[in-house]
Amino acid sequence: MSAADEPIGEWRERIRAAGVAGTSLRLKGAGTKDFYGEQLQGELLDLRAHRGIIAYEPSELVITARCGTPLSQVEEVLARQGQFLAFEPPLYGGDPTIGGVIAAGLSGPRRPYAGAARDFVLGTRLLDGNGELLRFGGQVMKNVAGFDVSRLLCGSLGILGVITEVSLKVLPLPRAEITVRLELGEQAAVESFNRWAGEPLPLSAAAWDSGAAWVRLSGAAPAVAAARARLGGERIDEAPAHAFWSGLRDGALPLFAAQPLWRVSLPAAAPALPLGVAPLIDWGGALRWYAGVAPDADPRARASAAGGSALLWRGTPRDAPRLHPLPGVLLQLHRRLKERFDPRGVFNRGRLLAGL
Amino acid sequence: MAQDIIAALAEVLPPDAVLATTEELHPYECDGLTVFRQLPKVVALPRTEEEVQAVLLACSRLAVPVVARGSGTGLSGGAMPHAGGVLLSLSRMNQILEIDPLSRTARLQPGVRNLAVSEAAAAYGLYYAPDPSSQVACSIGGNVAENSGGVHCLKYGLTVHNVLAVCGYGIDGERIELGSRAADGPGLDLLALTIGSEGLLMVVTEVLVKLIPRAPCVQLVMASFPEVHRAADAVAAVIGAGIIPAALEMMDRKATAAVEPFVHAGYDLEAAAILLVESDGTAEEVADQVAEIERVLRAAGASSLRVSGSEAERLRLWSGRKNAFPAAGRLSPDYYCMDGTIPRKHVGRVLEAIERMEERYRLRCMNVFHAGDGNLHPVILFDANEAGSWERAERFGAEILELCVELGGTITGEHGVGIEKINSMCVQFSPAERAAFFAIKQAFDPKGLLNPGKLIPTLARCAEYGRMRVHAGALAHPELPRF
Numbered sequence: 001m002s003a004a005d006e007p008i009g010e011w012r013e014r015i016r017a018a019g020v021a022g023t024s025l026r027l028k029g030a031g032t033k034d035f036y037g038e039q040l041q042g043e044l045l046d047l048r049a050h051r052g053i054i055a056y057e058p059s060e061l062v063i064t065a066r067c068g069t070p071l072s073q074v075e076e077v078l079a080r081q082g083q084f085l086a087f088e089p090p091l092y093g094g095d096p097t098i099g100g101v102i103a104a105g106l107s108g109p110r111r112p113y114a115g116a117a118r119d120f121v122l123g124t125r126l127l128d129g130n131g132e133l134l135r136f137g138g139q140v141m142k143n144v145a146g147f148d149v150s151r152l153l154c155g156s157l158g159i160l161g162v163i164t165e166v167s168l169k170v171l172p173l174p175r176a177e178i179t180v181r182l183e184l185g186e187q188a189a190v191e192s193f194n195r196w197a198g199e200p201l202p203l204s205a206a207a208w209d210s211g212a213a214w215v216r217l218s219g220a221a222p223a224v225a226a227a228r229a230r231l232g233g234e235r236i237d238e239a240p241a242h243a244f245w246s247g248l249r250d251g252a253l254p255l256f257a258a259q260p261l262w263r264v265s266l267p268a269a270a271p272a273l274p275l276g277v278a279p280l281i282d283w284g285g286a287l288r289w290y291a292g293v294a295p296d297a298d299p300r301a302r303a304s305a306a307g308g309s310a311l312l313w314r315g316t317p318r319d320a321p322r323l324h325p326l327p328g329v330l331l332q333l334h335r336r337l338k339e340r341f342d343p344r345g346v347f348n349r350g351r352l353l354a355g356l
Numbered sequence: 357m358a359q360d361i362i363a364a365l366a367e368v369l370p371p372d373a374v375l376a377t378t379e380e381l382h383p384y385e386c387d388g389l390t391v392f393r394q395l396p397k398v399v400a401l402p403r404t405e406e407e408v409q410a411v412l413l414a415c416s417r418l419a420v421p422v423v424a425r426g427s428g429t430g431l432s433g434g435a436m437p438h439a440g441g442v443l444l445s446l447s448r449m450n451q452i453l454e455i456d457p458l459s460r461t462a463r464l465q466p467g468v469r470n471l472a473v474s475e476a477a478a479a480y481g482l483y484y485a486p487d488p489s490s491q492v493a494c495s496i497g498g499n500v501a502e503n504s505g506g507v508h509c510l511k512y513g514l515t516v517h518n519v520l521a522v523c524g525y526g527i528d529g530e531r532i533e534l535g536s537r538a539a540d541g542p543g544l545d546l547l548a549l550t551i552g553s554e555g556l557l558m559v560v561t562e563v564l565v566k567l568i569p570r571a572p573c574v575q576l577v578m579a580s581f582p583e584v585h586r587a588a589d590a591v592a593a594v595i596g597a598g599i600i601p602a603a604l605e606m607m608d609r610k611a612t613a614a615v616e617p618f619v620h621a622g623y624d625l626e627a628a629a630i631l632l633v634e635s636d637g638t639a640e641e642v643a644d645q646v647a648e649i650e651r652v653l654r655a656a657g658a659s660s661l662r663v664s665g666s667e668a669e670r671l672r673l674w675s676g677r678k679n680a681f682p683a684a685g686r687l688s689p690d691y692y693c694m695d696g697t698i699p700r701k702h703v704g705r706v707l708e709a710i711e712r713m714e715e716r717y718r719l720r721c722m723n724v725f726h727a728g729d730g731n732l733h734p735v736i737l738f739d740a741n742e743a744g745s746w747e748r749a750e751r752f753g754a755e756i757l758e759l760c761v762e763l764g765g766t767i768t769g770e771h772g773v774g775i776e777k778i779n780s781m782c783v784q785f786s787p788a789e790r791a792a793f794f795a796i797k798q799a800f801d802p803k804g805l806l807n808p809g810k811l812i813p814t815l816a817r818c819a820e821y822g823r824m825r826v827h828a829g830a831l832a833h834p835e836l837p838r839f
């Protein structure tokens with residue numbers, strides 16, 4: 001084991017000790033997403049010491065980094081070669097670690113057009129509850145050997161083990177990018193977003209906020225120019241456009257300060273939910289943020305009825321879980337997977353699901 | 357016991373949905389990899405979800421293994437029946453249940469053919485992106501089982517990137533719904549785990565796929581290279597220039613020579629390798645990108661270039677690539693198609709190594725290659741009627757796969773492990789990793805009845821394979837560290 005892998009030896013010891021003592025460990029990178037998930041419990045295990053980019057070759061479109069590597073470092077190295085992480089990982093006002101980005105599996109406004117975090121995960125290394133270091137997937141684009149555990153780990157919130165290393169597919173930065181703003185009502189915006197997504201337009205984000213649609217176009221310059229002519233609207237300067245999209249990505253727009261704040265994931269073309277308030281819409285209609293919902297409005301039931309789910313993003317739950325509940329069959333599969341990867345229940349107890 | 361399962365199926369299925377005579381069973385004895393054959397005890401042909409559930413309940417109750425099968429075009433023996441088990445054919449569940457043009461989705465039964473989805477969506481200017489070469493015949497259920505790819509994966513992804521939800525049944529008849537019409541949902545991403553699970557976790561009875569707009573303009577550039585490694589470098593140069601082509605394929609001279617007399621695609625037979633680089637998008641976008649692709653390829657040493665001037669010409673240039681396997685069948689009584697993936701930078705090295713192996717195994721091998729994503733398809737030509745020929749082909753293939761693993765790649769990019777590459781799994785994964793795979797299998801299928809014996813090798817099997825490799829002296833590159 002090389003010097004760079006020293007932290008893994010220490011973590012293995014901590015995992016073993018916690019297993020013997022029957023206690024749990026709370027896995028933590030930069031802590032930018034401490035607010036996300038059900039509960040934070042257990043003794044802190046800081047994963048930032050295991051850091052650094054292990055491999056990056058621009059022509060292979062793959063970067064491999066240790067879990068504690070700051071996202072800013074990854075993005076800087078990629079940008080120097082004209083590449084980026086196309087799922088636009090959120091920062092939430094800090095500098096998350098790449099391990100935390102993948103463990104949380106959250107994606108920014110580009111998600112419906114470029115793909116989610118899990119779509120870019122090619123490989124992982126996992127330190128499981130038995131202290132075994134396992135390697136899944138790899139550094140190549142196509143790999144169907146064995147079950148796709150790497151994508152399973154994306155969004156697992158650390159309940160199956162410590163993701164010590166990730167390999168991600170990267171893409172070239174778009175040559176041209178512009179943002180336009182159009183005056184549109186909520187329903188008209190959702191319909192337009194879906195109609196446009198069915199046309200060969202270089203969409204890279206589509207949002208709606210307080211009576212206006214914001215549409216970002218990214219790609220080859222001629223395609224962006226043609227799409228700009230097709231959509232019309234008012235072109236937004238680079239600085240305010242950047243402020244809007246990063247604010248949306250990072251939860252920094254004014255609406256995100258409200259409590260309680262519901263994050264509702266819906267079929268992209270779903271009609272407006274009867275919650276008495278207008279949402280902030282992202283992902284071309286597939287993600288809707290609701291603040292100021294009346295206590296008896298029940299976003300969870302409304303979201304379920306529309307084919308989606310609702311997550312209490314900010315605000316204290318009274319007695320209900322923050323995450324949308326799972327049906328029994330899936331709950332059982334979660335329990336069995338947890339038992340097998342983490343038989344002593346060491347990792348992030350209760351973070352993804354109460355009692356798990 | 358054996359008679360029990362036939363009787364049990366006869367109770368829950370109509371008479372024409374249970375096949376049990378040897379004559380009826382024969383068409384199901386293998387999939388697209390015909391060297392692995394096995395008659396099942398019985399074939400079940402359900403038409404509805406309820407019938408699928410009933411078959412699984414019967415198998416579970418009587419502890420009989422069950423192997424799900426789509427169109428049987430798979431290339432790794434994943435749908436090879438289990439002796440004494442049920443072969444569950446989903447080919448009669450072949451309805452397109454719904455196409456929603458606004459939300460750009462199609463809801464499909466598992467037996468729907470891959471190409472039929474795009475044909476049905478064409479009226480809305482939409483299509484389903486993954487296009488395995490067997491797309492006229494292969495089923496969407498089979499695509500889910502194998503996480504199938506095709507020639508456009510680099511830009512448009514594999515099955516896992518294009519499927520939004522599946523539902524089906526576990527071995528105890530429990531209904532399992534994974535994913536949704538919404539972009540994300542609570543809990544672990546079990547959908548990603550299930551796609552590519554080769555029928556070991558559940559039986560899928562419905563698939564919701566994403567449709568995308570068809571590009572109004574598509575053009576293909578064909579480039580010739582005097583040396584294989586220059587073609588490989590040109591692939592890196594295209595990607596390095598910030599271009600993600602819709603497709604980026606390579607064929608070596610052995611492959612072009614094999615297909616040209618057959619399809620008259622107009623390939624340059626003097627070239628050591630040719631590249632096929634496709635650009636799609638709006639007319640302006642394609643014109644821009646094609647000009648840039650030409651510039652990069654010329655700078656990378658292309659000896660000649662040809663840009664498709666019409667749709668007919670583009671399809672003709674593709675026809676050679678798409679007919680590579682049938683062409684192999686004309687050259688040789690049998691052929692064996694491999695499916696390793698490597699980091700692109702090692703392409704030249706792997707092709708040179710394959711040339712040396714051709715001499716050693718006394719078999720010819722032609723190479724077609726999804727160059728953009730590093731996925732190699734060496735096609736080994738052999739004659740099953742000649743004693744020892746298949747055994748040499750099999751060892752030749754295994755050695756190629758081991759080289760892929762040594763170079764940081766994988767034993768299968770898109771065809772799956774099935775029964776064919778089960779020994780090579782011992783080379784790619786450690787005992788602890790294989791144990792984790794078994795644990796996942798057990799979480800879904802505690803009785804181990806869903807497609808048992810495929811995908812994950814047992815410890816005993818790996819130990820046996822290790823002994824065999826050493827005895828046969830087939831341990832390639834002994835100087836390299838092993839996993």
